[in-house]
Amino acid sequence: MGQEVIKILDDYFTGKFKQLNLYVLPQFMWLILLYYLMLNSFVSIIDKSNLLQNIGLKPILTYFPEIIIEKNELILQFLTDWCPFIIFLSIGLLLCGVILILLKEIIVIGEYKVIWNHSSYGISAFLWYSLIGITIYFYELMQAWFPLYVIVAYTLSKSFEIVKEKINKGDLTFLS
16 A cells, blocks of 8 residues: 555656756746745734734744754845845847847757757746746835735736737827
């Protein structure tokens, strides 16, 4: 019975790891970062609002082992320190992706499947690494209010979508 469970878990995780590639990994990194920073925001909200003390409990951070608090501070500082580089990296990847697309047009090189499929990787990576950098920046700015970042991003996205649809239908014009 135990071996069967291990086999099932092994097959499941092996399948999941096979899905990871250069295109998907930054998306997972961003999603993990969102979860991590939101959890930090929720702890901050609970801590600053004295929510637990108001119902007769100790402050939330007293329930965490000291090593967790120390490691969390190290991780947050690491993210803060690396944020400018991540933004630089994303811009660099965009520029490289735009330039390397030209490889598709070189007669001999452009015929290879890898070049054809992946020379523009930097453009895709730009989006996700930019989101990672912007997310870290907004967390530094917003701290406890960070969960609003996702709500505002969603609202802006939907607003742009509505405006785009109205422009495409001709319902919205800027010069009448």
